[in-house]
Amino acid sequence: MGILSRTSYVIRSKINALLNRSEDPGESLDYSYEKMRDELQDVKQGIADLTTQKKRLEIQKRRLEENVEKHNSQAREAVQQDRDDLARQALEKKKSKMSQIEELEGQIANLQDTQDNLVEKKNKLQGRIEEFRTKKETMKARYEAAEASTRVSEAMTGVGDEMDDVARSIERAEEQTDEMEARSEAMDELEDSGAFEDALSDKDSIDRELEELSSSREVDSELDTLKAEMGKAPAEEEPETDTEESTDLDEELNADGDVDVDAELEDAEVEAELDELKDDKS
Incomplete structure (x- = not known):
């Protein structure tokens, strides 16, 4: 098989497949039924024309008779x-007319046979049409029932073009939702890290840290001024203590319920400092 022949075969196969998928059996049956009805109408018209021709010959025959x-x-x-000559002419005309009548009778008989044959075929064709009509309606009902059952089955099992479209739509929606959620989280992370402030401001991280220190000093200065107005001495800076000591105060009791000696000494020192503060105020 040559390339052109194979190509033609493939094209015809594709076209037939498309036609089979797009063809509606109900429409095809209706079309065939209408074609048969048209043929029946043509046969009836032929019988009518033949009968008309036969009637014309019969009228002509009656005139000849x-x-x-x-x-x-x-x-x-x-x-x-005693005019034998005239009688002879009349008889000759009579004989000619008799010959014409015989010829017409033969034509009329042939037309009658043809008419009877067409009427018989018309009756058979009409019977076939009625039979086809019954089968057509039965096949259409079966096809519509099968089509409805197929659609329900496809809907329940998720098979079919429409369900494929729905599945693809859901998949695209999930992808878009995931992308939007990731973008939202990214925006929140950038905002928390100050990336947006960097983009909208000319200040760098050092400028912002210096501003925070300056703001803290302003607050401390305002607090000292407020205490001076109220006759209170500014708070002295307390030496930094290790963070582990504060956490150790929460664990004064050991596993056996005994009191920690170091914790008691620290509590005594704190109480002594508080007593000194009270003596100063008095």
Whole structure:
């Protein structure tokens, strides 16, 4: 098989597959039924035309028969008048008309046979059409029921073009939702890290840290001023203590419920400092 032949075969196969998928059996059956009805109508029209032609020949035959009677009467009258010549002419015309009548009778008989044959075929065709009509309606009902059952099954099992479209739509929506959620989280992270402030401001991290220190000093200065106005001495800076000591105060009791000696000494020192503060105020 050559390339062109194979290509033609593939194209025809594709076209037939597309036609089979797009063809509606109900429409095809209706179209076939209408074609058969058109053929039946053509047969009826042919029978009507044939009958009309036969009637014309019958009318012509009757006229010839009337002429035969007329010529016969003319011959009789001519014989009575001793005009054999006229009687002979009348008889000759009568014979000619009789020949025409015989020819018409043959044509009429042929037309009648043809008409009877067409009427018989018309009756058979009409019967086939009625039978086809019953089968057509039955097949359409079966096809529609099968189609409805198939659609329900496809909907329940998730099979079919429409369900494929729905599945693809859901998949695209999930992808877009995931992307939007990731973008939202990224924006929140950038905002928390101050990346947006860097983009909108000319200050760098050192400038912001210096501003925070300056703001803290301003607050401390305002607090000292407020205490001076109220007659209180500014708070002295306390030496930094290790963070582990504060956490150790929460664990004064050991596993056996005994009191920690170091914790008692620290508590005594704190109480002594508080007593000194009270003596100063008094």
